[in-house]
Amino acid sequence: MNMVEEALHELSAAQAPDGFLERTLRACGLRDSYAKVATPIGDYFVAWRGNRVSAVSRADKGLDSFLGWFAEKVDRSLEPAASVPAAIRSALLATRGQGLSYDFGQLTEFEQAVLRKTLEIPRGEVRSYGWVAREIGRPGAVRAVGTALRHNPIPLLIPCHRVVRGDGDLGNYAGGHPELKKDILTLEGLDLGWLEDLARRRKRFLGSRTTHVFCHPTCFHARRIAPDNRVEFSAEQEARAAGYRPCRDCRPVAA
Structure with a gap:
């Protein structure tokens, strides 16, 4: 707990109205809120802190799984919200993460560089793990790029689904099973049959x-x-x- 939170706790413990502390912490961007969003490819939980997105996860494993994962990976508590900020909801529905702000929590500098570069891949396009590695100045770190994307805490908005293997194969997907990756790319307008044909012919x-x-x-x-x-x-x-x-x-x- 930081100094601001400590001061607010003391104030709340005095004679503040019920719920004052949590409302104030949330308004100051010191608490993460979460809610569920229905998208064209299924329901997702999204968490945000102030104006920054901190996590996105498929809702198919249930709320308890999401809360436990968030507590372990982000190491902060979550408070339910009645609705999702309009900009975040619109971005999720359109699978367009550019223009939003993100809270990368405990991620390393390398992991953040991988995610920020991945965020630059346009909707409806794909790039390889090697391309991401080269673009961030680490051409020999292809496997490390794959590991970073496998642990992407904000899939769908930070589009790890747009990163494929160097041979053109779509590969795995951090946000769910490989078929889901195909569903998202199809939603974004890619002709996967054509891509797979190119990959087969190298x-x-x-x-x-x-x-x-x-x-x-x-x-x-x-x-x-x-x-x-x-x-x-x-x-x-x-x-x-x-x-x-x-x-x-x-x-x-x-x-």
């Missing part, structure tokens, strides 16, 4: 004959390439040898 990049730029297959620019102008590449060397340069937006390879 095609990692798409290039445009008109711009001579190559991208991640799900990049916004790649999806705009007309079929007749689309070129598939299995490796960076193949694309560069054909006279193509990497996309500056999706950054498919190291600069």
